Amino acid sequence: MAYDDEDPTAAPPPAIARDDPSKVAIEDVEDAEADEAIPDFRKFASSLPGGGASGGGALNKKATPHVSSKTVRRGEKDFESHGTRLQENALETSRTAMHDVLSYTRTRTPDNTMTGWYFPEHWAQETSEGEKPEGLWRRDRVVVLEAEKGQMTRSMGRVLRGAPKNVPGWDKAWLLPEEALYLVERGDLMLRWPRGPIEDIFPPPEEVDGVKREVARGEDGDYELGLPLSLQAAYSLFIGNEGDRGKVTLEKFQVYSQLRRTGYLVSRASPLFDPPPPSDTQTLWQRLFSLISSPKSDTPKSHPPMGPLIKPGLYRSYEPLYHHLSLIPRHKPTPTPNTPAPEGPFTVTYHVFKSRPGFTKTNLPLPDFRIAVVNARTTDVPSLAEMEALLDSTPWDPPNARSGAGGPSIGHMYQRLKHGWRNVIVAVNDNGMVSYLEFMESAFGEEKLFERFDAKPGAGGKKSSGRNLKGGRGRGRGGRGGRGRGK
Amino acid sequence: MNQTQESFPALPVPAAGLPTGTVPESNAPQPDKEASQAVVPRAPRPPPLTKVHELPIPIRTFPLPSFYPSNPLSLIHVVYAWITQALTAPHEPSIVHEGIWSAKTRSVHIVDAKAIRALWEQGFYGKGHLSRSEPNWLKREQARSGTQKQHVAEEYTRQRREERQQMKWDRARKEQEAIRRVRHLESLVAPVGPMELLRLPNSPSDLAALLAPSDAIGESPEPVANGQAPSKDVSASTAGPGLSLGDLPNTIAALQANSSAASAETLVETLVNGDREQPATPAANAYPSPPPDAPLVESVAQIKRRKSVRFSPKVESTTFMNSDPPSPSLGMSMNGHGIPKSMDGILTNGAIPVQEPSTLPLGNVASSGDALSETAQKSSLSATSNEDSLAVVDKERLQLTREEAFFLTFGLGVLKVRDEKSGELLSTQELFNICRGYSYFPPRQLDLQPDDPFLVQYAVYHHFRSLGWVVRPGIKFGCDWLLYNRGPAFSHAEFAICVFPSYSDPDWKNQGRQAPAHNWHWLHSVNRVQSTAVKTLVLVYVDIPVPTTSEPDVASLLKQYRVREFMLKRWPINRRRD
Secondary structure, eight states: OTTTTOOTTOOOOOOOOOOSTTHHHHHHHHHHHHHHSOBOHHHHHHHSTTOGGGOHHHHHHSOOTTGGGOOOOBOOOOOSOOOOHHHHHHHHHHHHHHHHHHTOOOOOOGGGOEEEEEOTTTTTTOOHHHHSGGGTSGGGOOEEESSOOTGGGGSSOEEOTTSOTTSTTTTSEEEOHHHHHHHHHHTOEEEEEESSOHHHHSOOHHHHTTOOHHHHOOHHHHHHHEEEOOHHHHHHHHBOOTTOTTOBOHHHHHHHHHHHHHTOEEEEOOGGGSOOOOOOOOOHHHHHHHHHHHHHHSOOSOOOTTSOSSOSBOOSSHHHHHHHHOOSOOOOOOSSOOOOOOOTTOSOOEEEEOOOTTOOSSSOOOOSEEEEEEETTTOOSOOHHHHHHHHHTSOOOOOOOOOOSSOOOHHHHHHHHHHOSEEEEEEEEETTEEEEEEEEEEOGGGSOGGGGTTSOTTHHHHHOOSSOTTTSSOTTOGGGTTOOOOO | OHHHHHHGGGTHHHHHOOTTOOOOGGGTTHHHHHHHHHHSOOOOOOOOHHHHTOOSSSOOOOOOOOOOTTOTHHHHHHHHHHHHHHHHOOOBSOOOEEEEEETTTTEEEEOOHHHHHHHHHTTOOSEETTSSSSOOHHHHHHHHHTSSOOOOHHHHHHHHHHHHHHHHHHHHHHHHHHHHHHHHHHHHSOOOSHHHHHHSOOSHHHHHHHHHHHHHHHHOSHHHHHSSHHHHHHHHHHTSTTSOGGGSOOSHHHHHHHHHHHHTHHHHHHHHHHTTTOTTGGGGGOOSSOOTTSOHHHHHHHTTTSOOOOOSSSOOSOOOOTTSOSSHHHHHHHTTTTOOGGGHHHHTTTOOOTTOTTTSOHHHHHHTHHHHHHHHHHHHHHHHHHHHHHHOOOOOOEEEOHHHHHIIIIIIOOEEEEETTTOOBOOHHHHHHHHHHTTSSSOOSSOOOTTOHHHHHHHHHHHHHTTTOEEEEOGGGTSSEEEESSOTTTSOOOEEEEEEEEOOSHHHHHHTOOOOOOOHHHHHHHHHHHHHTTOEEEEEEEEOOOOOSSOOOHHHHHTTOEEEEEEEEEOOTTTSOO
16 A cells, blocks of 8 residues: 555655754654555565465464454665675565465454344434434444444444334444445455345344244344345445435545554544534633733734835834734634535545544544545645635644743744644545545734744844754755755 | 676775775765865855844834843933934834836846845845845855855855765765675575576687686786777676666767777877886776776776766765766866876877876876866966956846835835836836736736736735745745745745635625636645655635725735635654554
8 A cells, every 4th residue: 555655755854953843844754754665575474473484385374363453564665676686585585475465364253253234224214313413324324233243343333322112123233334334345244135124133022022033043044034245235235426325435435444444443523522612711801901902913903005014213123013014814713613514525524533442432532533535536625615614613723822931932833833723634535545634724823923033132043943053054964865955 | 797706806905905096985085175175265254144134124123222120220221222212213214225127027126236135134035136046146256266255055055965966976886885795795606596507608609708808807908908808898897787887988078089099009008018017007998987907996986977867765866967077087188187298199089197197096086087177277267367356247136026026115115116117216006006917928007806916926925924934935846935934044944835816705706706726636746845845835825805996005905815824734644543
């Protein structure tokens, strides 16, 4: 997968001494590089039990159930052949290792495999109440599990507590189409097409009279009740267009399954799980203070219509000068915006959680990320309205408060600017290749750079770190390979 | 295999010490540096940057000295400062610079040298039309001719690039050496693999053909003199997979030298015979490429400036300089520097003067070629430099973009613009209309819209300037503007800005006006460029007001624009999990 986004200019990370806050940027560069290195199958093979280098047979004989938990690590690229035997051997070893890894026999034990039944119409008659987030997309849940097994169900499927008890399958976990398809693809779910109504499989309790019918059902009984479905069949049943009930678009499923495979926990986004916007709890003192200070921070009432905005005269400091220059309204982020809810593709689709102990699907924590999925070919870079609506639908996430009264360091200011006030991730899916971009609502107007100009001379000169303080001409960056950063 | 075996044993020579008087590898680049240091003496330390660029805008402030209650005398200081300022009444902006609107270049030119310095130093406005950005053409010229000992930013850049290039070559050479070493070690092992066995000579005649040229080279210099064998030998040795293509003669001069080696064979022969004690004489075959038994260092030093494309994750650029002569040694000898007259026949063909080893050790020849030519140039210049320096007149102008010029006029009031043709001062409204009209092609006089490219860009420019950022055009980074804290002399730009016009007003929608769409591929490519330059991309949307029947004045028109910033960052899926 790392081949998707190979960096044409992968270079060693810049060897620049920087201040703490700006290390973030370096990490980003390293991220990008580590993200795009080639998987080293030799290391992967040697991490498997039995050791990959010893030959193809070793792996297949010693099948262990934990291989799937291993990840492929990255190696170094070698570009040209220098005709040495050393290189040839390394290439051959790597090839063998890859072959071993790919020819590894993956097995599943039957007791980990779940059985699910496809009932697309079961919740279709639900009223619009079921459409609400409280209904957990009941109308979209089309697969019922006989029993929940294994780790996967920790975050998948929901028992619909609100459902009336006379409906068969009310106490079973129901899967969304993307969950079912992902499980089928993994080999964890045996999907079946029922011959009869749901009562045949999950009879109402009063008919049973204490005897469980599932126990009576043998191996053949399953076939009497319904047919097993192939992966292709599952795809054709679950993949559909935007807005189809009980289906998921291909882009969304690809993003869902990539996030799951990478190790995140994913749930469909719902405003239910968003925290309420913080109320404007201002103390009386703050309110009084804002009354005094707010006219000052706004743009001046009158401007000379033909300029110059700065009237000639004597100025004691730069702050009033810049106050006069302020002409174009600046954006002020608020915790309670009144933009309309997002429509169309730029809507948060999934809530993404980092994997953590104690995660339960019934009591979801606050999501770590919010992801909107768009098609790279049918959508464009969002317009202002789309961007505003998308970002305003995410919760208020202001940067850390300013540190220190004497003006923050410039690195700290950069950090605050880059953190933004809200953020959302847009997964741009180009036929299965997914690129994730994080958008932040930023407010340069909240960080007034000119406030630093009036600082005491000397103190201001030393604080400005940026990068590469000394000389400022970028000398001593010899280790950076050939990529000049320009000015 | 065979050739590499033959040619390889020369490798350990540099480590063991150089009998031929060549300079050890580590010293090879140094003559260059020393020479340049000797030619351009260190400039006197320039004033600190914080002093030069003390003012963030071309307006001076007069802060009162602070009053310390513990020190009553400071009150006197405050009062004194207040009284002097009240009496002298500094009236800022004290100087209003003058510019010329040039319709041809669609920019405003500043001609006065003082104004140029002031506008550059106090807020980094404009660009020198003969410079990269800072208008320092005169300084550069003076530094180049050696009349003024100045430090010029471009000079530092050049030096840094050379150092970096040198570092890359060293690294590449070390890689090559390691590969050669591995190959040598492998060649010592008996061939066992099928490919190696196939590569072995399978008849006595093959063996003879393989051994003949290399034997000849190794033992006697005659084949060198007959003019045919060397070329064969060199091509054979370059055919080895490890040697770079740079060894092949890739200039016409080198080829000519090669062919003329035959015609000048008698001369070469006398040369060779005259210098028996020098085993390195095969250098007379006029190739810059090394003879197989010359130390590797020499070959590296000599191919140093050649174009060479490498495919490796670390060295990714083609490294050569256009200004370099095709081969340093050729260029040097063309100058006729220190060459006996009797050698002219060979020298015009680009041969290295072999009789000079006492003064010019072979290893030096290639690397010090630049220095030598430089000194030669210098000596020739020194005669005439005095007249020249008098003739150097500052021809450089400062070019202000329309946004910069209008901000200086309308925002700060430190600039007045004259029309180029009529020579009359333009009013702010006239300048505003000119800037708007000239943002179209062809320029418009009428039908100016609120979504003029100038207005959209100016709104962004003014927005960030009024917050204290130094805003510079970002075309070199594939964006609209770059944001600097304090200015490009202090730090790199932290943010790169792309401007998007936005028509969200319902009236625009009724008119069917829409912003041009950008596809995701475009956005990704821009973002990719910014992340390699360690900048953060900021998407700036400018919401454009609808046109009104009565044209509002400049200030109230600009007040209707709304600027929204959105940061953009790649989200590496593998890295955010933990």
